[in-house]
Amino acid sequence: MNIWRMKLRAGSHGEDLWPICRKRRVAVITHRLIKDTDLTHLDMGDLNKGVKTAIRKSIWRFAWEMQGGDEIYIGDSKSKSIIAHGYINCNIGKRAYRYSSKNPITETLRDRKPWRHEVPVKWDNNFVSFTYVDWAPRYTVSPFKLDSDTTNIENDKFLKNRNLPNESPYMREIAASKVHIDRLHAELSIQFSIWLERKYGIKTIRETNQIDLKFDYCKKNHMAELKICYGGNTRHAIREAIGQIFEYNNYPHRKSAEFWWLVLDHEPSDSDLTYISTLRNKYRIPLTLCWRNELSFKVFPSLPLNI
Numbered sequence: 001m002n003i004w005r006m007k008l009r010a011g012s013h014g015e016d017l018w019p020i021c022r023k024r025r026v027a028v029i030t031h032r033l034i035k036d037t038d039l040t041h042l043d044m045g046d047l048n049k050g051v052k053t054a055i056r057k058s059i060w061r062f063a064w065e066m067q068g069g070d071e072i073y074i075g076d077s078k079s080k081s082i083i084a085h086g087y088i089n090c091n092i093g094k095r096a097y098r099y100s101s102k103n104p105i106t107e108t109l110r111d112r113k114p115w116r117h118e119v120p121v122k123w124d125n126n127f128v129s130f131t132y133v134d135w136a137p138r139y140t141v142s143p144f145k146l147d148s149d150t151t152n153i154e155n156d157k158f159l160k161n162r163n164l165p166n167e168s169p170y171m172r173e174i175a176a177s178k179v180h181i182d183r184l185h186a187e188l189s190i191q192f193s194i195w196l197e198r199k200y201g202i203k204t205i206r207e208t209n210q211i212d213l214k215f216d217y218c219k220k221n222h223m224a225e226l227k228i229c230y231g232g233n234t235r236h237a238i239r240e241a242i243g244q245i246f247e248y249n250n251y252p253h254r255k256s257a258e259f260w261w262l263v264l265d266h267e268p269s270d271s272d273l274t275y276i277s278t279l280r281n282k283y284r285i286p287l288t289l290c291w292r293n294e295l296s297f298k299v300f301p302s303l304p305l306n307i
Contacts, residue, residue: 001187003071004061005082005134005144012077012137015109018084022123025089027072028105028115029062029140031055035114038099039063058140059117063097066119066141069191070096071183073144081131086123087190091198093295096120122190184228188265188292189213192226195297214257223248224261224290234268238275238289245287257286264291273300 006027008017021027033048044060051059066072069092074084088096096119104114136142189212196202196215204215204224213224225245227237241262249256268276268291279285280301290299 001069001071002065002067003073003144003183004066004141005073005075005136006062006141007075007077009077010107010109010113015107016076017105017107017115018074018076020105021121022084024105025121025123026105026118027062027074027086027121028118029059030113030115030117031059032113034059035116038101039097039117040099054138055140058142061141062119063117064095066096068092068094068096069187069194071187072121075132075134077134077137079129079131080134081129083129084123085127086121087187087194089120089122089194091295092191092194122194184265185226188226188228188263191292192224192263192290192297212263213261220258222259222261223257224263226263227265229264229266232266234264234266234272237264237266238262238268238272242279242287260285260287262287262289263297264289267291267293267298268300276300 006029008021008027009015010017017028031051033050037048039047039059044064047056047059066088068088068090070088072086072088073082075081076083090096098118098120100114100116100118104116105118106115107113189206193204193206193213196204200217202215202217204213206213212226215222215224223245225241225248227241229237245260245262248254249260262276268289273289276287276289279287288299288301290297
């Protein structure tokens, strides 16, 4: 998955389109030569030759390279700050671009130019802005690396304020590693949430009482613990997650969920699956193992949604 930095102003200091993009849950881009051109069935080489230099590269990235599950940050030219954060909300790994022919976002302060080119975004409602150094100010859309585009001081502020799932065991990792792990964990969380919503229409609640995800389905309550498998070590991740799951469901003053999910970013081994089967069958633990599988997720032994 990619991380993008994008700008949402009409020109470097023009009208700010972020408020309406947040409301509509999209990010948008435009250019006068393609403002009414649907790029859906075109190739990158078919883009109008009059669209040149930096904006041409930005439109390529936006219309052809952005994919479902990618992370996106909004940079503001005036404040020199990252003001918003979200994840592209469509099928994971699939091209995200869509053309808004009927109801595009439209500028209000200048010539009411429509911005028909958009991607759907699940915005982080609790994001706290931070300043950054823009190494590619000419580009509306550019790749974004936290370690190079932010200072150490700003990274510390970012870590303290960013709305990420709580992973206190990862505090033993060095700061640079924690930035990477937190990003992977947040990415897994949003991808799993998107999968549940698109496949089953389920709305999840992120990070309450240290539980990564909660949701209701068929009048039953579910909880999910998500784990990043360092070096593909699924056994270690499962061991750590099960301890947390038991604590969250059985510690005093905790309300136990009726279905427990353990979600990994790597495919488990056959031994892992045997272990999960033993816990379910021998001890009647309502545990389902789920893992990311290319553009979707797989579950074992069966979806607890079939109830």
